[in-house]
Amino acid sequence: MAKLTLGAENFFVFAHNTGSGRLVFAKSNSFKRQKFHLYPSEGCSRLRVSCSIKEKENVKEETDKFDEVLTGLRVDEPGSVSGFDSESGLVRGTEEVGRASYWPPWKNIPQRYKLIGTTSLAFVVCNMDKVNLSVAIIPMSHCFGWNSSVAGLVQSSFFWGYALSQLPGGWLAKIFGGRKVLQTGVLIWSLATALLPLLAGFMPGLVLSRVLVGIGEGVSPSAATDLIARSIPLEERSRAVSFVFGGLSFGSVAGLLLAPPIIENLGWESVFYIFGLLGIAWFSGFKILQEGETSNGATLAPRSNYINVKKSLSASLEEMGESLKDVPWKAIFRSKAVWAMIYAHFCGSWGHYTCLSWLPTYFSEELSLNLTEAAWVSILPPLASVLVTSIAAQFADNLIATGVETTMVRKICQTIAFLSPAVCMTLSSIDLGLPHWEIVGILTAGLALSSFALSGLYCTHQDISPEYASILLGITNTVGAVPGIVGVALTGYLLDSTHSWSMSLFAPSIFFYLTGTIVWLAFASSKPQNFSTRD
Numbered sequence: 001m002a003k004l005t006l007g008a009e010n011f012f013v014f015a016h017n018t019g020s021g022r023l024v025f026a027k028s029n030s031f032k033r034q035k036f037h038l039y040p041s042e043g044c045s046r047l048r049v050s051c052s053i054k055e056k057e058n059v060k061e062e063t064d065k066f067d068e069v070l071t072g073l074r075v076d077e078p079g080s081v082s083g084f085d086s087e088s089g090l091v092r093g094t095e096e097v098g099r100a101s102y103w104p105p106w107k108n109i110p111q112r113y114k115l116i117g118t119t120s121l122a123f124v125v126c127n128m129d130k131v132n133l134s135v136a137i138i139p140m141s142h143c144f145g146w147n148s149s150v151a152g153l154v155q156s157s158f159f160w161g162y163a164l165s166q167l168p169g170g171w172l173a174k175i176f177g178g179r180k181v182l183q184t185g186v187l188i189w190s191l192a193t194a195l196l197p198l199l200a201g202f203m204p205g206l207v208l209s210r211v212l213v214g215i216g217e218g219v220s221p222s223a224a225t226d227l228i229a230r231s232i233p234l235e236e237r238s239r240a241v242s243f244v245f246g247g248l249s250f251g252s253v254a255g256l257l258l259a260p261p262i263i264e265n266l267g268w269e270s271v272f273y274i275f276g277l278l279g280i281a282w283f284s285g286f287k288i289l290q291e292g293e294t295s296n297g298a299t300l301a302p303r304s305n306y307i308n309v310k311k312s313l314s315a316s317l318e319e320m321g322e323s324l325k326d327v328p329w330k331a332i333f334r335s336k337a338v339w340a341m342i343y344a345h346f347c348g349s350w351g352h353y354t355c356l357s358w359l360p361t362y363f364s365e366e367l368s369l370n371l372t373e374a375a376w377v378s379i380l381p382p383l384a385s386v387l388v389t390s391i392a393a394q395f396a397d398n399l400i401a402t403g404v405e406t407t408m409v410r411k412i413c414q415t416i417a418f419l420s421p422a423v424c425m426t427l428s429s430i431d432l433g434l435p436h437w438e439i440v441g442i443l444t445a446g447l448a449l450s451s452f453a454l455s456g457l458y459c460t461h462q463d464i465s466p467e468y469a470s471i472l473l474g475i476t477n478t479v480g481a482v483p484g485i486v487g488v489a490l491t492g493y494l495l496d497s498t499h500s501w502s503m504s505l506f507a508p509s510i511f512f513y514l515t516g517t518i519v520w521l522a523f524a525s526s527k528p529q530n531f532s533t534r535d
Contacts, residue, residue, distance in 0.1 A: 127251030152492020159484025161214025169219030170474025189216025190279025347516030
C-alpha cells in the first residue's frame with residue numbers, strides 16, 4: 001500500500017490504497033472516528049463520510065472546506081455506508097481491511113519484480129524436470145538393459161522437442177505475450193513428465209514423452225525474454241536476465257539433490273511423478289496469483305502490446321500468419337552480430353548440454369561413486385553457478401553504469417564464459433595424476449564461470465532489438481538445441497567406441513568453446529538495430 005501522509009494540527013491525514021483504489025481521509029483532533037473514503041470514477045471523485053449522527057453537522061462543515069479543492073464530493077448518510085455501526089460511529093471491519101491490504105505478502109511488491117520472481121521459479125521447475133532423467137537414466141539403464149548409445153538416444157530425445165519449439169515459441173510470445181506462453185509451456189512439460197513412467201517400457205512412447213517435455217520447456221526462454229524486453233529497463237536487464245535464467249542453475253541443484261533419495265526410497269518412477277506435480281502446482285498457483293492481480297486492476301504491460309486473446313482461434317492464427325510475414329527475416333540474417341549470437345549459442349550449448357546429461361554417469365563410472373554420491377557431486381557446478389551468476393550480473397551492470405560500452409561488456413562476459421570451462425576441461429582431460437576431488441573442483445569452477453554467459457550472450461538479444469528479442473532468442477535457441485540432439489547422443493556413441501571420457505565428453509566441448517570465443521570477439525555487437533527499416 002503506497003501512502004502519502006500530510007500531518008499537522010487541525011489537518012487531515014491522506015492515504016491511498018493501491019489495492020482497492022480508495023483514497024482515505026481522517027482527522028483525529030477536531031472530530032472523532034470519521035473516515036472519508038474517496039472512490040475514483042470517470043467523471044468525478046466521490047467523498048464518502050462515515051460518522052455518528054450527532055457529529056454529522058461538524059463533518060458537513062469540515063467537508064465543505066474540501067469543496068474548493070475537490071469537486072463532485074458527496075456526503076453519504078451513515079446508514080448507507082456498508083458495514084457502518086450507527087451506535088459507535090465506526091465502519092465495521094476497518095482493522096480487517098487494513099490487514100488485508102498487506103496480504104498476501106507479495107501484494108505490494110512492484111509488478112515487474114513479481115514477474116521476474118515467478119518466471120525464475122518456473123525455470124527452477126524447468127531444470128528439475130530436465131535433470132531428473134540424468135540421474136534416473138542409471139537405474140533405468142539397468143532395468144531395461146540399455147547401453148550408453150541407447151541411453152544417449154533417450155536423453156537426446158528431449159532436445160528434439162526443444163529444438164522444434166524455439167521459433168514457434170518466439171512467435172507465440174510476440175503475439176500472445178510471454179506470460180501466457182510460459183503458463184502453457186509449464187503445463188505441457190509437467191504433464192509429460194508425470195506420464196513418463198507409464199510409457200517407459202515402450203520406447204516410442206518414452207521418446208514422445210521426452211519430446212513433449214522439450215516442447216514445453218523450449219518455449220520458455222523466448223517467453224521469458226519477451227517479458228524482460230517489455231518490462232525491464234536497460235540498467236536492470238542484466239540482473240533480471242541473470243535472476244530468471246539463474247533459476248535454471250537452482251533447478252539443477254534442486255533436481256540433483258532431491259532425485260537420488262527419492263529414487264532410492266521410492267523407485268525411479270516416483271521422481272517423475274513428484275517433479276511433474278510440482279509443475280502442475282506452479283501452474284495452478286500462478287493462475288490464482290494472476291486472478292488476484294486482475295481483480296486489483298494490476299496489468300502486466302500496456303494492453304496495446306498484446307493481441308486480444310479472446311479472439312476466435314481462426315482469427316488468432318490469421319494474426320499469427322500476418323505477424324510472421326512482418327518479421328524482417330532478411331535483415332536479421334544479414335546481421336553479422338546475429339550470426340555471432342547463433343554460433344556462440346551453439347558452442348555454449350554443446351558444453352552445457354553434454355555435461356548436464358553425462359556428468360552424473362561420468363562421476364559414477366570414472367570416479368567410482370554410487371548413485372547418490374554421483375548426483376550430489378554433480379550438484380556442485382550448478383550450485384557454484386548460482387553464486388557466479390549474481391557476481392556476473394552485478395559486474396556487468398556496474399560496468400555499463402560507469403560508461404563502458406555495452407558491446408565491450410558483453411564480449412568480456414562471454415569470453416570468460418567460454419575460456420574458463422575450456423581451460424578446466426583441458427586440465428581434467430590430461431592425466432596429471434590429480435586426486436578425484438581436485439578433478440571435481442576444477443570442473444566445478446569451469447562450468448560455474450560459464451554462467452557469465454547470462455550477462456553476455458543472453459543479454460544481447462534484448463540489447464540489439466527489444467521488439468524482436470523473443471524471435472532472436474528463438475532463432476539462436478533453435479540452433480543451440482542441436483548440440484542437445486547431436487552432442488548428447490554422439491557422446492554416448494563415442495563412449496562405447498573409445499571408452500574414453502576425455503575424447504567423448506571433453507574434447508568436442510573444448511573445440512567449440514575456443515572457436516566460439518574467436519567468433520564472438522570478432523563479430524558480436526550490442527548496438528541497437530532497427531531491422532524493420534533495413535528489410
